[in-house]
Amino acid sequence: MEATLLDPRMFRIVAAAMALAAFVGLNALVLVYLERKIAGHVQRRPGPFEVGPHGLLQPLADALKLIGKQLFRPAGADALLFWMAPVVSFIPVLPLFLPIPFDPDLVAMHVEPGLLLILAFTGINVLALCMAGWGSNNKWSLLGASRAVAQSVAYEIPLLMALLAVTFMHGSLNLSEIVEAQGAWPWQWNAFIQPVAFIVYFTCAVAETNRAPFDLPEAESELTAGFHTEYSGMGFGLFFLAEYANMIVVCAVATALFLGGWQGPFFSGWWWFLAKTYALLMVIIWFRWTYPRVRFDQLLNINWKWLLPLSMVNLMVTALVMKLF
Amino acid sequence: MDSVFHQEPFRGDYYTRRFEPGPDDSTLILNMGPQHPSTHGVLRVVVELEGEYILRAEPVLGYLHRMHEKMGETRSYLQYMPNMGRVDYLHPLAWNHAYVCAVEKLGNIEVPRRAEFIRVITSELNRISSHLLWWGAYLLDLGAFTPIMYAFEERERIQDLLQEPTGSRLTYSFFRPGGVAADLSPEFLQGVREFIPYMRSRLPMYKDLVTDNIILRYRCEEVGELPLDMARRYGASGPVLRASGMAYDVRRAEPYSVYPELEFATPVSQRTDAMGRYKVRLAEIEESLKILEQAVEMIPEGEILVKGAPKPRWKAPAGEVYQAVEGARGKIGVHILSAGSAQPYRIKLRAPGFSNLSLFAELAKGTLLSDAVSILGSLDLVIPEIDR
DSSP, rough: OOOOOTHHHHHHHHHHHHHHHHHHHHHHHHHHHHHHHHHHHHHHHHHOOSGGGTTTTHHHHHHHHHSSSOOOOOOOOOHHHHHHHHHHHHTTTTHHHHHOSSSSOOOOOOTTHHHHHHHHHHHHHHHHHHHHHTTTHHHHHHHHHHHHHHHHHHHHHHHHHHHHHHHHHHHHHOOHHHHHHSSSGGSSSSHHHHHHHHHHHHHHHHHHHTTSOOOOOGGGGHHHHHGGGGGGGGHHHHHHHHHHHHHHHHHHHHHHHHSSOOOOOOOOOSSHHHHHHHHHHHHHHHTTOOOOOOOHHHHHHIIIIIHHHHHHHHHHHHHHHHHHO | OOOOGGGGGSSHHHHHHHHHOOOSSTTTTEESSSOGGGTTTOOOOEEEEEEEEEEEEEEEEEOOOOOOHHHTTSSSSTHHHHHTTTSSSHHHHHHHHHHHHHHHHTTTOOOOHHHHHHOOOOHHHHHHHHHHHHHHHHHHHHHOSSHHHHHHHHHHHHHHHHHHHHSSSSOOOOEHHHHHHSOOOOHHHHHHHHHHHHHHHHHHHIIIIIITOHHHHHHHHSOOOOOHHHHTTTTTHHHHHHHOOOOOOHHHHOOOGGGGGGGGOOOOOOOOOOHHHHHHHHHHHHHHHHHHHHHHOOOOOOOOOOOTTOOOOOOOEEEEEEEEEEEESEEEEEEEEOSSSSSOOOEEOOHHHHHHHOOOOOOHSBBBBHHHHHHHHHHOOHHHHHHH
């Protein structure tokens, strides 16, 4: 069947892309507020309180400030790479949300290998960090970029293997199908059937999104701001947005694959999906304000010496069990 | 686009040009500072990196040089007091103490006993607040954002206490040759009595939340190992020296004020690494609390400023004196040479941070950039004190 612009599927994709852009923007605002409020309460202070009631409008003020700022490119920076990097970082975020099933019907696009699509597009982010680091003509950015590449490449392997173990169990890459195969009660979720895979996945997800304690590419006290040292205004804003959107995606994937997605013991629906995703997001935020940063060699050691063997054994045991029973 | 300042003869400055790259160009020469978040102020370190490993590191000083020593030559003995609050803004009362002790030695001035106790109480409170700030800032260097907020809660209480007698919260100039500027009120002493158990109740929480954290331990243990002979070679003092296993504390080695009457231990660690320095400082908070506990009970009634204490136009007898005290960062020394006029002929300040910083070049060699940040933090540097 030939696809035309008037094709209803095409219309669905355009509408979904717009809805997703709004969703990403809105969630980023909510997350900024959450992050600052949680940070505040962890640090025994109230957090933002001035703009709007309980500082509710603070993220909007932040966003306006970022939009209003001058875009500045340092002398000697590669203009093309420098300006493309934030865009390349942000654009893949939208397709990432396409196959995520918020609800049996609330899916932007039913993609059979949905998981594959998500994994493919998350890989692009590291390219953006690399471009930003190289294009900035700044040594700190370069160090940040080289850290980002080593970290992302390393942590993608156990992440993939942890997800593979789950797909082995269900024989599908379709997120909706995997959600439906799990039950409504917590002990029917994959997190309890595959606890090792869940822990490995979640650790790698924190590392993949460059969040503390694995925030080495932007380690503030070591590399000033790492790969985005030279970015101002919305250049930085897009990186920021992409980071939050990536956090939502990894948590949404975790919810779908490990926590039973939209299914809950009662009133199943998208609100369950969002609640579970936000619970995971809060755990990530909580990590950031609790732990010191690991050192770079330790970070890679955790991966190669612990997570990788662990996920490999887990995968093989899963395969064996699936074959035997 | 390239301005003239990016072309060869203008590229870099004296330090970066002199810091020639090695024979192969696989190394990276990097300026850490003077506006780097973990150099605490305006320290600049030029480093040569191979990947993330540091081949050479060289501190560059002088970005905060304020001529404190030279200013002494144009000010009368009393006028110089405010400078002592600004040399090291984290433990200014120790500098106050060193200076007034030196002037008293020079002029043979007796100090009332109550004033001595006031000095000890306030400067020990100040030592605790300095260590608390170091604790928070060091963890900030290691990427933990929260501990500094907890440390500031305690520090805030100390500052609230100290602002009553001293009139300021950061750059105190409270001591006077021959005594102190203001008496301590009963409310202040009551506040200190309440602060001691409060601070003691917080220290176990520090240990549970931070010291025992596995990530922190891996960032501190076996990082920046400083053997005792190296520490002595560079003239390190204070917690840095004590963490290398030597129980040297000026309060015990060259007693001054009423410290000989007070019971307190000198915490020593045999670890020699950053964790050793961390633990020594936390133990010192406990020892300072012990001192405070005794001092608030022992403080007698009486004068706070001796009769005939130096007035603004006071002329010191000719002579040369040196006085050392134990600051939060190590041995603080004030050397005054007087020619018998209203101003000192020459003043020399010995800042402990200067010697401790000089260790960095050797300690950082061959470590990762992240470890260098950890080492720099563990030396507890206050740049204004180093540059003076």
